[in-house]
Amino acid sequence: METESPDWLRLQKALAVEAERGFTDLMGKQYRFSEFLCLEFGKPPATLIPIERRRWQEMANKFARYPDFPLEERQHLVAETRRFLHQVQQSSNKQIQEQTRENREQYTIENPNYKAPLTAPLVQSNVGVSLDQQLSHLPDVGVRKSGYLAKLGLQTVRDILFYYPRDHIDYARQVNICELEAGETVTVVGTVKRCTCFSSPKNQKLTIFQVVLKDRTGQITLSRFFAGNRYSNRGWQEGQKSRYPVGTIVAASGLVKKSQYGITLEEPQMEVLAHPGDTIDSMSIGRVVPVYALTEGVAADMVRSAVIAALPAAKQLKDPLPAALRDGYGLMKLPEAIANIHFPPDSAAKEAARRRLVFDEFFYLQLGFLMRRQAQRQKQASAILAPRGKLIEQFHKVLPFKLTNAQQRVLNDILNDLQSSSPMNRLVQGDVGSGKTVVAVIAILAAIQSGYQAALMAPTEVLAEQHYRKLVGWFNLLHLPVELLTGSTKTAKRREIHSQLETGELPLLVGTHALIQDKVNFHKLGLVVIDEQHRFGVEQRALLQQKGEQPHVLTMTATPIPRTLALTVHGDLDVSQIDELPPGRQTIHTTVLTGRERTNAYDLIRREIVQGRQAYIVLPLIEESEKLDVRSAVEEHQRLSESIFPQFQVGLLHGRMTSAEKDEAINLFRDNQTQIIVSTTVIEVGVDVPNATVMLIENAERFGLSQLHQLRGRVGRGSHQSYCLLMSSSKTADARYRLNVLEQSQDGFFIAEMDMRLRGPGQVLGTRQSGVQDLALASLVEDQEVLNIARDAAEKVILQDKKLEQHPLMKAALDYRYQRLMGGAILT
Structure with a gap:
């Protein structure tokens, strides 16, 4: 129920007296202070603009809880209310009425069946809001709310604009009451036939609110339940009833649920409309509603109202992507995407916004990878290794089997890399038993016959010893020494290995983390091989590489990962796959x-x-x-x-x-x-x-x-x-x-793809890899197509502008995102 104009003087006097008497919730002739304010704010003036109406209705809920507030919160609420009333009272009634009339003309619905009342735009004209402005300076947030929002890491307007919803609930679809089906989220518009609010006869601490809505097709009973003494006071209950008098037009949104009493809406959100075609001003009724990740003390509506207050600043965002690139991949503009990811008018707008922002996450990740790989290739490597020579020829002769086509293809990739002055950085993926070690041994021999040393690091002593045993068998036939260094190696043997490494007598050292100790110094390290590389931390891999002057790096894994995951985690690596098992391997x-x-x-x-x-x-x-x-x-x-x-x-x-x-x-x-x-x-x-x-x-x-x-x-x-x-x-x-x-x-690559789909990329990789868990919107399972076009776009940009000198906004966005996403860490 709305009133033409409240009794401003009476309201302000009540607030002043409450303040003078120490915020004790004074008892008046008929009502307590809190009950009186709850009733008054239950009747919003018809002249209020949408944002003021929301705040007016919020006040009713706050004063219903006033008796339970501590002194400090009572003081704050009374002061806030007095300021708000003064602001509303001083507003020009003529301007407000004109604005309301324009909004209603713009969004009036001509359908007599009331099928789709449009929601009013949530973003109000908020002059002076800037991207770097503190949230506490926004009128609709203030110091108190900003303190809660800081728990989510939200300090500035920019922060909250890029605090994407984790999900959306679509209440935008309006249906007739007779069309309601369990499991759907919808909005209905109807006339109040009956409204009651009472304490449960069986439990006086439980308050039941019920409203019966009817339209031309049927009627529905909507119920809400409130537990606690604060809701059992007569003033609060009467205030609720007074908001929904018989004959009022109400819009209600919620999940349709079927119970023993018939069809209803679960925890319905409701708003009173001035007439059947009126606009809906609520943040959660009749529209696609954002759902944010929250924490203790931070309510959903608090985040939503802060987002609404910040949204005008989205227009100030400069889009780093050129128009030609956006058009080429069918992407929405950035300011538009930010607005529509929070409060989209419909599901189509939400999906278009999400696609653009997912593209951005993948695009800048790939751009950073490509620039890093480019920088690595520009470094001069000390090792230019010969792909052919006596050692490799002898090894092929002593091998009791012939390499598979897949092994030969991957080996060619490696040997081509080794001939380059740019350091190799290649990942070899292969299923269990596919023969990765043999390929790595040939790369090691290429280093040795070129006058360099090699290191092979494994994550466990068991695996390191397994490699050592195999290599000893082969290297003895080639008359080459090889040693094993682990945490269990005796001190005397350790000193001998250190000495032979420094003189260059020892061409190959196999080991665990012991290889990266300070005392391990190579004479001329040309190749680093890391097995089961995902089991090592970022710093551990980097330390081994630093044992030489830009050595070539070959990493191996018998845990294949899908291409989308490989692009995201190893985007700066060249990836080769041994996707063929040697002949004779039986199915298990x-x-x-x-x-x-x-x-x-x-x-x-x-x-x-x-x-x-x-x-x-x-x-x-x-x-x-x-x-x-x-x-x-x-x-x-x-x-x-x-x-x-x-x-x-x-x-x-x-x-x-x-x-x-x-x-x-x-x-x-x-x-x-x-x-x-x-x-x-x-x-x-x-x-x-x-x-x-x-x-x-x-x-x-x-x-x-x-x-x-x-x-x-x-x-x-x-x-x-x-x-x-x-x-x-x-x-x-x-x-x-x-x-x-x-x-x-038995296909490891297929199994890895299914593992990622069923468990998610974070669990597949483990927690050591950075980046993947930090993607805000993107899903490596659902967004593979966007990842592929983002990689394609990044490659095209780098090809034309290697240092992003022609794209300063893109370079700035990359620096900001990459440092924040990757923490500045080297992934591979």
Whole structure:
């Protein structure tokens, strides 16, 4: 219900008296102070402009809570109200009426069925708002609210403009009451038939508000529930009823829900309209409503109202993208995109805005990668390596097999890079058993025969030793020395290695993080090979590169990642894929089992061991956890040894064992002195036992698909048929679906793509990689097309303007975004 003009004098007098008496919520003749203000603000004047009407209605809600406020908040509310009333009273009634008339003429709807009342524009003319202005200086925010917004890292107008919603709720579609269907978000417009607000007979602390709306097609009962003593006072309840008198036109938005009492709207948002074709001024009714990430003490409407206050400044944003580039890729202008990502008029505008802003996130990321790669290529490398020579020829002769076409293709890429004076920075992706190590060895030999040294760094001692064993076998045939340096290397041996490195006697050093210690100094390092590179931190990889003067860098991973993820994380790398397995590799039979089928798994293990084979049993934990219902390695090892396989030797391997203990466990298993090894994921990479044919993984649903595929790769390395058994106790459909992917596919790249779709890029990569988790809007799963065109656009820009001298706005945006997104860190 609206009034023509409130009693300004009476309102101001009530506020003044309350202030004089110490903000005690004075009791008047009929109402308490808070009840009186709640009632008065429940009747907004008809002359108010939309932004003032919203604040007027907010005041009613605030004074309903006034009795529960501490003294400081009461003082603040009374002062704020007095200022607001003075501002409204001093406004020109004539100008306000004229503005209201123009707005209504602009948005009047001629449809007599009231199908789509348009919402009024939320952005009011806010003269003087600038991008770098503090939010506390905005009239609709103020010091108190800005303090809450600071919890979200929002200090300036620019900050909040680029604080994108995490989601939107579409209330823009208006329907007749008879057309309501459960599960939809809609808006209905109807006439109030009845309105009640009362305390529940069963619980006096529960207040029930109900309004019955009807249109020409039917009627609907809308309910809201308020828990707490503050809502049970008579003044507040009467104030609610007075806002929706019989005959009033109301717009209501919400999620349609079907209950035992019929169709209704869940937690409906409602606004009183002056007439059926009136504009809707609410931030959350009849429009696409933004949903922001919040924190304690920060309400959704607080963020929305601050965004609305800041939106006029969006026009000041200068678009760094040239018009030709925007038009070429069908992109919205930046100021328009910012406005429409917050409060779009419809879903189409929201999607167009999102596409532009997602493009920006990917574009500047790719632009930074390309500029970094360009800078790397301009550096003069000390190593120009020969792709042909006696060592490589001899190696091909001693190899008992021929390289696959995929290996040869990737090797050609590497050897071409090594001939350049620009340092190579290439990532080789290959599935388990695809032969990455052989390709890396040929690159190492190219460095050695050219007079340089090489280093191969692996993330674990197990994997480093595995590489060392393989390289020793090959290098002995070539009469070349190779050494292993890990945390377990004895002091005397360590000194010997350091000395041989500095003199240049040692051409190749294999090791773990020990390679990046200060005492490790190469005489002439020409090539760095990093295996399972995603397991190293940014600084660790950079430190190894600094052991030489711009050495070539070859990184390898047996955990393939989808192209979109590779572009986002390794955009400054050249990526090669070994997408072909050597001939003779057998398919590993993979089966998902439940707890009831455990005996079948044990029977298979027994049959294989009787035939001379061996088995892995992998568990996610070392020791039993009270919180997680999963089998532990230590407990399971004891159970299997004593109860299930007493006739066999059962070994144990986990990450808390010393290096000597790990070596002993692996060597015993490698020599078939233990037929079963119970292990954690420490055997994920590096353990190569061709005689092992069974991999049993307990609680398989707790692992990522790529990790399961890696574990599966520990078997099937010999000539015998191998098996992978995925034991799962989970009954969820999602878990079963994920594990079925492993049952149906042996393709690591496909599995990695599915892993990213099911778990998200952050979990696939782990937390060490920067950048991916920080993308505000972009999704590597849903926005692959935008990523591809952003990469294409970035390549075109760099091709024409290598240093962005012709694009100063773009250069400034890149510097700002790149430092903020990547933290200035070198990814690769």
